[in-house]
Amino acid sequence: MSDSSDMVAQGDTRADTVCAEGRVVLEARGVTKCYELDEVEVHALRGVDLQIYEGQMMSIMGASGSGKSTLMHIVGLLDRPSSGSVTVEGEDVSHMSANELAAVRNRRIGFVFQSFNLLARTSAQANVELPLVYAGLTGTERARKARAALERVGLGDRLSHLPNQLSGGQQQRVAIARALVTEPSIVLADEPTGNLDSRSGIEVMEILQDLDAQGITVVLVSHDPNVSRHAERVVHLKDGRIVEDEMVQNRMMAAQQLVDLGDDDL
Ligand code: ADP
Ligand code: MG
DSSP states (O other): OOSGGGSOOOSOHHHHHHOSOOOEEEEEEEEEEEEEETTEEEEEEEEEEEEEETTOOEEEEOOTTSSHHHHHHHHTTSSOOSEEEEEETTEEOTTOOHHHHHHHHHHHEEEEETTOOOOTTSOHHHHHHGGGTTTTOOHHHHHHHHHHHHHHTTOTTOTTOOGGGSOHHHHHHHHHHHHHTTOOSEEEEESTTTTSOHHHHHHHHHHHHHHHHTTOEEEEEESOHHHHTTSSEEEEEETTEEEEEEEOSSOOOHHHHHHHHTTTTO
16 A cells, blocks of 8 residues: 555655655755753754655654754744744745744644653543643533544543553553644654553554554654654654655554564563
């Protein structure tokens, strides 16, 4: 099955060097980021050009400190570049106010973080409802959407559990449900398996690959080649620059890995 094969590059030079691709949903152009801390400048990004294609599961890979999270935050509109621009579906967001950026983000983008970032004394369902609090929905409607999102990640039977009553893998699935509840077209996941044992990590990758199969654009950050190989394309960052941009050969499929693992260590 190949969704991308029938989406031919549309006069896009970068796409031609990668493979035939679809529409660009997020783009960084000449993005730099310089942090100033105690009068020391840290050049986290040194000029990044990146096109993220609709429906193409992509991984940003690189050593710790190479700028992965910084890049993710900038293309996810959580932070602004020091120079360069970010476009969302062709629209330059540089001149948007913080409120306008938040509106674009809330409408289109879901985030998943390494450390889950769930509220501790709050049930799985209430955690997932949180992004909907300002959406002007009734309580009943919020609850319905949260339950549906939790069912989508296989946690329909854990609605009332608190985070500390869930395994790490389950907590990350709650965090994925929270990212999905607003029905984003893009999911950005920063080291989503970083705090998980290998089996739970594969289960999280299975969910991300399912989202990819459903047409959501998934961008994942990892320093681990075995995680990155679940994507279709891997972009390598080094010292704030893209040094390689490759299509994955023999993509790893998490569902198959789980079959191969069997139930032995459940
Ligand atoms: P990665 O996610 O690849 O580990 P980061 O994007 O987090 O890398 O960090 C890139 C560089 O920027 C690192 O040298 C880091 O120390 C620095 N950095 C990241 N965030 C900040 C910040 N808020 N203030 C100062 N320096 C930062
Ligand atoms: Mg990081």
